[in-house]
Amino acid sequence: MEAREAALKVLYNIEAEKAYSNIALNKTFKANEFTKLDRNFITELVYGTLENLIFVDYVIQQFSTMKLKKMNLWTLNLLRLGTYQIFFLDKVPDFAAVNESVNLSKIYCKRASGFINGILRNMIRNKENIELPNKEKEFKKFLSVKYSHPQWMVERFLEYFPKDFTEELLRVNNETPKLHIRVNTLKVSVEEVVRFLQEKDIQVNRNPYISEAITVEEGFSQLEELDIYIKGLIHIQDFSSMLVAKILDPKEGQFIIDVCSAPGGKTTHMAQLMNNKGRILARDIHEHKLKLIKSNANRLGVKMIDVEKFNGKDLDEDLIETADKVLVDAPCSGLGIIRRKPEIKYRKEPDDMKTITELQLLILTNASRYVKREGELLYSTCTIDPNENQKIVERFLKQHSNYELIDINHFYKSIVPGEHKGNMIQLYPHLHGTDGFFIAKLKKK
Numbered sequence: 001m002e003a004r005e006a007a008l009k010v011l012y013n014i015e016a017e018k019a020y021s022n023i024a025l026n027k028t029f030k031a032n033e034f035t036k037l038d039r040n041f042i043t044e045l046v047y048g049t050l051e052n053l054i055f056v057d058y059v060i061q062q063f064s065t066m067k068l069k070k071m072n073l074w075t076l077n078l079l080r081l082g083t084y085q086i087f088f089l090d091k092v093p094d095f096a097a098v099n100e101s102v103n104l105s106k107i108y109c110k111r112a113s114g115f116i117n118g119i120l121r122n123m124i125r126n127k128e129n130i131e132l133p134n135k136e137k138e139f140k141k142f143l144s145v146k147y148s149h150p151q152w153m154v155e156r157f158l159e160y161f162p163k164d165f166t167e168e169l170l171r172v173n174n175e176t177p178k179l180h181i182r183v184n185t186l187k188v189s190v191e192e193v194v195r196f197l198q199e200k201d202i203q204v205n206r207n208p209y210i211s212e213a214i215t216v217e218e219g220f221s222q223l224e225e226l227d228i229y230i231k232g233l234i235h236i237q238d239f240s241s242m243l244v245a246k247i248l249d250p251k252e253g254q255f256i257i258d259v260c261s262a263p264g265g266k267t268t269h270m271a272q273l274m275n276n277k278g279r280i281l282a283r284d285i286h287e288h289k290l291k292l293i294k295s296n297a298n299r300l301g302v303k304m305i306d307v308e309k310f311n312g313k314d315l316d317e318d319l320i321e322t323a324d325k326v327l328v329d330a331p332c333s334g335l336g337i338i339r340r341k342p343e344i345k346y347r348k349e350p351d352d353m354k355t356i357t358e359l360q361l362l363i364l365t366n367a368s369r370y371v372k373r374e375g376e377l378l379y380s381t382c383t384i385d386p387n388e389n390q391k392i393v394e395r396f397l398k399q400h401s402n403y404e405l406i407d408i409n410h411f412y413k414s415i416v417p418g419e420h421k422g423n424m425i426q427l428y429p430h431l432h433g434t435d436g437f438f439i440a441k442l443k444k445k
C-alpha cells in the first residue's frame with residue numbers, strides 16, 4: 001500500500017470508528033511493510049491533517065457548494081488530505097497532492113473524482129486569497145479556525161487564561177511533542193541506553209533533573225520495535241508523567257495504592273524507584289486495561305505489583321488507613337495531551353467536563369481514606385483545566401481538614417524551567433515543553 005492510501009485509511013478509521021490516532025497508526029504499521037521514510041510521511045499526513053482539521057475544513061467549505069456534513073467520508077478525507085498537503089507541506093508539489101487524491105478517489109469514491117479534482121485545483125489557484133475570520137472583530141472564531149480548536153474550547157480557555165497565553169497554547173498544541181524515555185534502572189544503566197540509541201543514530205539528551213529520563217531529539221521511528229524496548233530496558237513516558245512518581249517518592253518496603261493505574265506507566269516507575277521491594281496495588285476500572293499493566297510489568301521485570309479491577313467510585317472498606325502512599329492519576333478531559341492525540345479536540349463536548357469533575361472528586365475522596373496517618377496522597381491529571389485540577393484539590397481540602405497541601409514547588413522550580421505559581425504544579429506545553437499536566441501532593445495529619 002502506498003503512503004497516502006494508508007494515511008487516508010487511518011483518517012477514515014479515526015472518524016468512522018472513533019479510533020485513536022496513535023493506535024490506528026500502529027495497527028497500520030504492524031499490518032504493512034513500510035520504509036522508515038514512508039512511515040514518517042504517513043505519520044505526518046495523519047497528525048498534520050488532524051491537528052489542522054478545523055482550518056482544513058474551513059478552506060474546503062470555501063470551495064464547495066456541498067456542505068461537508070453531506071459528503072461521503074472517503075471523499076471528505078481525500079479532500080482533507082489534499083488540502084493539508086497544499087497548505088502545510090512545502091515539500092509536496094501542489095499538482096502531486098491533487099493527482100494522488102484524484103487517483104485514490106478512483107478506488108474509494110469513484111463518482112467524486114471530478115468533484116475532488118475541481119475543488120483542489122480551484123484551491124491551488126486561490127491559495128493566497130483565503131480569508132480567516134477577522135482577528136479584531138471575531139477573536140474567538142479566528143483562534144478556532146486558525147489553530148483548529150472547537151470554539152467552545154477556545155472560549156473555555158479564554159475564561160481561564162489571558163488572550164496571548166491562550167493563542168500561544170493553541171499554537172503549540174499543534175506542534176509535534178518530543179518523546180521521552182524512562183530508562184528502567186532495574187535492568188540497565190542510563191549510559192548503556194544512551195550508547196545503544198546513539199549507535200542507532202537516534203539523537204538523545206539526558207535530562208539534567210530526572211536522572212533516569214532521556215529526551216529523544218531526532219531520528220526516532222518506532223521505539224516500541226527496538227530491542228531495548230522489547231527487553232524492558234526502557235519505557236516511553238512523558239517527562240511530566242515521570243515527575244509524579246518522583247514527587248510521590250515511594251520508598252523500598254512501603255505499601256502503595258495506585259487507584260487509576262492502567263496502562264501502568266507510573267506504577268512501574270514507582271516500582272523502579274522502590275527497587276522492586278514493597279507492594280503496589282494497581283487498580284483500574286477497565287478489565288482489558290489490566291492486561292496492559294501486567295504486560296508492562298512483565299516486560300520491565302517488575303514483580304511487586306498486584307493488579308486488580310476496582311471502580312474508584314466505590315470505597316473498599318478493607319483498605320482503610322492501610323497505605324503509606326496513594327496515587328490518584330485521575331481520568332480527565334486530556335486537554336493537556338492534544339499534541340499527542342489531536343482527535344481529543346474534536347471528541348470532547350462541553351458537558352463532558354461537568355461529569356468528569358464529580359468523578360474525580362469522588363475517586364480522590366475514596367482514595368484518601370486508604371492513606372495511613374502521616375501518609376501521603378498525590379492527585380494528578382493530564383489536563384490544564386483548573387476545574388479538574390486546582391479546584392478539585394481546593395474542594396477536597398474544604399471537606400477534609402485532616403489533610404494539608406504540601407508545597408512541591410521548591411522541588412519543581414529547580415527541575416522544570418518556566419513560570420510557576422502556588423503550591424501545586426501546573427505544566428503547559430507552550431511554557432514547559434511538556435504535556436499539559438497537573439500534580440498536587442497532600443499529607444494526612
Ligand SMILES: C[S@@+](CC[C@H](N)C(=O)[O-])C[C@H]1O[C@@H](n2cnc3c(N)ncnc32)[C@H](O)[C@@H]1O
Nearest residue numbers: 260261262263264265266284285311312329331
Ligand atoms: C490517566 S489514566 C491513568 C494512567 C496511568 N496512571 C499511567 O501512568 O499509565 C486514568 C485511568 O483511570 C481509569 N479509570 C477511569 N474511571 C475509573 C474509575 N471509576 N475507577 C478506576 N479507574 C478508572 C481509566 O481506565 C484510565 O486507565
